[in-house]
Amino acid sequence: ETGVTQTPRHLVMGMTNKKSLKCEQHLGHNAMYWYKQSAKKPLELMFVYNFKEQTENNSVPSRFSPECPNSSHLFLHLHTLQPEDSALYLCASSQDVRGTLGHNEQFFGPGTRLTVL
């Protein structure tokens, strides 16, 4: 295991539901990330948090709302999603965000498979 856990592993929700994805890292890292992985597309970076502060928001629609209460936990709150939001949502963590050899490798969780009906 990588030291990054995600729950739930699978989620099916309707377009009017509100749900949350949870990520926890046990590696003592300072940075955490949310990615979206869709078939035949590169991983899309959604959000980056460094020391609990959001440092990156890659033009993600407001129906996705991240929360980082501390360096070990990251949430992704979902509301009024669209069917095209169905994907694998991956959480990752790294020691640092900036290019520092040996410190910016990202370790991924197993992902949450989200289906929006």
Added chain:
Amino acid sequence: QKEVEQDPGPLSVPEGAIVSLNCTYSNSAFQYFMWYRQYSRKGPELLMYTYSSGNKEDGRFTAQVDKSSKYISLFIRDSQPSDSATYLCAMGSNTGNQFYFGTGTSLTVIP
């Protein structure tokens, strides 16, 4: 133009073959290069991490970076059925705080 180009495959080889996986990129500022392996229904797992140009070897895996050609490769020697997975390349720069990923190459090693 995409930041990173990777042939999605699928690639199918017999057990014991040498596998070559490749990515090209357009941003000359990239300095960090990674290869991840992703099994079905799992998250990506870091395999190799290199900085700047050159080779790095780890067991049956060798990563090569040619910055002049903006081309990186992952070689797998004596491939095993357990190597069957999707391989993702990723890269980043000293100034950015994100990595750019390829689409992944699906590899099947046939016993």
